[in-house]
Amino acid sequence: MAVVARNQPGVIYEGTRIPSPIPSMLVVPPEVRESDDILTVNFGPNHPSTHGVLRLVVDLDGEDVVGLNALVGYLHTGFEKNMEHKTWWKAITYPERIDYLAFQANEYAFVAAIEKLLDIETPPKATWMRTLLLELNRIHSHLIWLGTAALELGAISLLWYCFNARDLVLDLFELVGGTRMHTRYFQAGGLAEDVPRGFFTECRKFADTFPSTIDQYETLLTNQKIWLERTKGIGLLSAADAIALGQSGPVLRASGVDWDLRKAEPYLAYGELDFDVPVYENGDVYDRYLIRVDEMRESVRIVDQCLEGMPSGPWITDDRKVVLPPRHELHTSMESLIHHFKIVTEGYRVPEGEVYVTVESPRGEFGCYVVSDGGPKPWRVKFRAPSFVALEATATCMTDALVADMIAIVGSLDTVMGEVDR
């Protein structure tokens, strides 16, 4: 199964490419700095190819990258501190904006943590609908990744193709959640509203036509000579290095480690669905590209199965202490009125404790650590962002790389700076 690195104290292990002593930074050796003509270039926060506000300070010896330092924090928003000041219900709006490409995956991690602390069960319709939406989010994220990664390496037309397909996915989100991005559709206990009429038909139409769309996009890149030259053998990351650096998701699976949280620790309805997890061996940029394209195909398969097997029934649990009662009950039942009042004014209270919930977001393992003191507001919320650790791996992937490969490598790690900086 997976590789476990066992080593002596003081040494990571033989054959590691992780720089030492600082694992996330390539430092120019002093003798190189004195003898050679080193040029320090700043790929500043405002750069067309760095997927957001990432700053890379790079030392170049000709075209070779001999020094690399990734500086982040240009999008730090203070999510965690803000969420400590909002009630549990209001705080659900925040996690969506952390990873703004797969927004509902973040929302789901936080909501799952609340549900774990509250120990409530969601009805099956909500579970399956959440699975469907998470897979649509995965498709959305990979489409944007594909469009922008191809754009940066020169395959510009793919940007328009992928964003056109992305608009179809966003239409589905708008149909179900009211807005294209950041739908805030998940609630502690299920979904915020019932699924509107017409959603399943539109989703079925999308799922039927999308696999051929992916095939069309693949013909543009997969066997294309320029793409192969620019991505094959670039940005190598071995399996043991990837685990030591905490990588997960497509980056880890491209290095040969068969690890996917949807299979290893099934959550939502993934345990009952039939899908494959692509794993490739080489650990280069090309394999990461192949994995994401294959994951899009698998996601459409999952969407298909969710549409087939979607149960009917309530969309949210009926635990009145946490969920608003339906409005017609407020006219007849005094307790419902009181519950409604307490939930809307004070907010529901979550039992004391700490939990850590992980979700397989399109970037990898997205974790949410929640500490509750039993009150109406979270005490501490921390998000474990996979892009944060992916940037730590930049230095390892960039050992013996050229400056032109830097864009390909940073693109293949699929970082979203909102996640990195939170």
Added chain:
Amino acid sequence: MTFDGLPGLVEARESFGETTLVVDPARLVEAARHLRDELGFSFLSDITPTDYLGWGEGSAAGYYGTASGRDINAPGSQALARTPAPKPKRFSMSYHLLALTSPPARVRLQVWLDDGEPVPSVIEVWPTADWHEREAWDMMGIPVTGHPNLVRILMDDDWDGHPLRKDYPIGGEPVRFSGEE
């Protein structure tokens, strides 16, 4: 999986299906190596510092606030208002570990620290701890000894204070509402 052989183990508790191992900060690196080498926790998922200043002084744990969960069928069996259990020290550092086995195993390694008490770096055990520990220093002010590059990561380099502490204000601006003129 038994954690009796863990060096420096102070307490092992289970709640919500998760295992938390509290260890002595001085023996953290030994415990980390033991977990990685003997028990196979090769994947460090997250390092989270938490500030418990003011724990239990604000809103009391309410009707649903028992650590063992809620029993909706027997509401009367729970105490009404209860303050949460006090914490040993002000800060906790939680290391979330994962064993990439089948079935997977997760564990939380936790140390408790006072204000200014340093914690040793686990960067030689899991290199990914580099940026997590920098963030712990930047956001919470927990000094990490043995870290090769302990500088601020999310805030400006010359920022004053540690924003995620409970005594650091939320900041921002007061919002003027039009009816208040």
Added chain:
Amino acid sequence: MAVKRLKDYGLKSERLLWPTKGPGVFEQELGVEDLEQKLMLTTLERAVAWSQSKSMWPDQFGLSCCAMEMIAIVGSRYDIARFGMEAFRASPRQADLLIVSGRVSHKMAAPLRQIYDQMLEPKWVIAMGACASSGGMFNNYAVLQGVDKIVPVDIHVPGCPPRPEGLLEGIIRLHEKVVAGVPPAYEIRGVAE
């Protein structure tokens, strides 16, 4: 179908309309009959303003979620090329319009001001989304509460994130503003307090 020009309604400014849309917001405010008296525009200035609005190149300044919707207007559904603006310049020296899309943290405020300063006049700024206009839902230590604290803003586009059509409405209003002769924001007002 024949496009009706403003002069068919008896108005004087040169502007492309689609059949059902009336005069623009600024023209209504200023009173279209007196446009030239109100702003003392010469024909040359009007021509220059018209051409400025027809190829106003934006600068690539996508920060976070709003940037995704900004890239969506480059896409084929909400085509921004019909306004002549599909050339998102990487260098601010070649750009006319700065669309600040996303939350601006205090660390990013200095690069933002630097990019703004590197742009050549005339230059316009659109604050896209709630976070750029006012700090949005993040009223805290890390986010600049409104980008108009450091750069003068012409148009604020509300939304979180605004739909691409919303951003296009903001861009169209900016074009109307330019054609109506309203000077860019740095001449009218400085930055907010």
